[in-house]
Amino acid sequence: DAKTTQPPSMDCAEGRAANLPCNHSTISGNEYVYWYRQIHSQGPQYIIHGLKNNEINEMASLIITEDRKSSTLILPHATLRDTAVYYCIASYGGATNKLIFGTGTLLAVQP
Amino acid sequence: EAQVTQNPRYLITVTGKKLTVTCSQNMNHEYMSWYRQDPGLGLRQIYYSMNVEVTDKGDVPEGYKVSRKEKRNFPLILESPSPNQTSLYFCASSFAGTLLNYGYTFGSGTRLTVV
Numbered sequence: 001d002a003k004t005t006q007p008p009s010m011d012c013a014e015g016r017a018a019n020l021p022c023n024h025s026t027i028s029g030n031e032y033v034y035w036y037r038q039i040h041s042q043g044p045q046y047i048i049h050g051l052k053n054n055e056i057n058e059m060a061s062l063i064i065t066e067d068r069k070s071s072t073l074i075l076p077h078a079t080l081r082d083t084a085v086y087y088c089i090a091s092y093g094g095a096t097n098k099l100i101f102g103t104g105t106l107l108a109v110q111p
Numbered sequence: 112e113a114q115v116t117q118n119p120r121y122l123i124t125v126t127g128k129k130l131t132v133t134c135s136q137n138m139n140h141e142y143m144s145w146y147r148q149d150p151g152l153g154l155r156q157i158y159y160s161m162n163v164e165v166t167d168k169g170d171v172p173e174g175y176k177v178s179r180k181e182k183r184n185f186p187l188i189l190e191s192p193s194p195n196q197t198s199l200y201f202c203a204s205s206f207a208g209t210l211l212n213y214g215y216t217f218g219s220g221t222r223l224t225v226v
Contacts, residue, residue: 034214043115043201043217044154098169099215101146101154 001100002027002090009106012082018075020105022088025069030092033064034099035073037084044087044101047073078109113138117202117218124192124225132187132221134202140216141207143185144169145177147198148220154201160185161207192225199223 005023012018024033035047048055048062050071055062061074075082087104115136124130136143144159146169156169160179174196176188185204189196199222203215 036214041199041220041222043203043219044215045217046214049214098144098156098159100156103151103153 002031004088004090004102006088006102006105008103009108011108011110012078014080014109014111015077018078018082018107018109020073020086020107021070022073023070024088024090027068027090031090032092033062033071034089034091035060035062036087036089038087039084080109080111083107083109113216115202115204115216115218117221119221120219121222122224126193126225127191130189130192132200132223134185134187134218135183136204136216137183138204138216139182140204141182143179143202143204145185145187146201146203147171148201149198157187194225197223197225
């Protein structure tokens with residue numbers, strides 16, 4: 001799996017968009033970009049994933065650069081409940097279905 | 112409700128006393144996995160199972176055992192717990208081979224303390 005790099009922490013004002021960056025410069029062609037989040041010692045929660053195209057769902061948007069070396073997770077209207085550690089993972093799953101979680105970004109949404 | 116259920120949520124035990132943490136999923140997932148989470152070390156995979164009777168070691172399997180006799184259950188067994196196994200444990204499941212489309216579903220976690 002490709003190594004990902006995320007800032008250790010970010011702040012965001014409540015109601016504003018939260019843009020969380022992730023670098024994955026060594027990503028290979030068959031590796032997807034996944035985003036999960038973990039709210040205070042709860043089980044990590046799947047948010048979104050993508051390969052090349054931008055993706056959107058009810059939780060967030062995922063923007064992947066054309067060269068696929070980086071991506072941005074966008075929470076369009078952050079709330080206090082979005083305060084969590086956000087993990088960016090590059091993986092194709094492979095025979096072991098394995099996802100490797102790094103240390104992620106602690107997003108603190110401020111009132 | 113689709114979910115992964117772990118029990119117990121909290122457990123304090125003594126060194127050497129065998130224990131089992133249960134994990135059950137109701138989504139008919141083939142794939143199940145155990146992770147432990149420690150401060151500064153993130154989530155590390157202990158064991159995983161691609162289907163019934165198929166299990167394999169993850170990154171930190173020492174001191175743990177698992178079994179997969181039924182599709183829905185994947186218990187984690189600590190035969191002789193030691194203090195360095197004090198951690199937060201998560202069970203996860205997904206459809207095998209279609210991880211790319213569905214992602215993992217995690218349980219709520221088991222906080223284990225070994226004294």
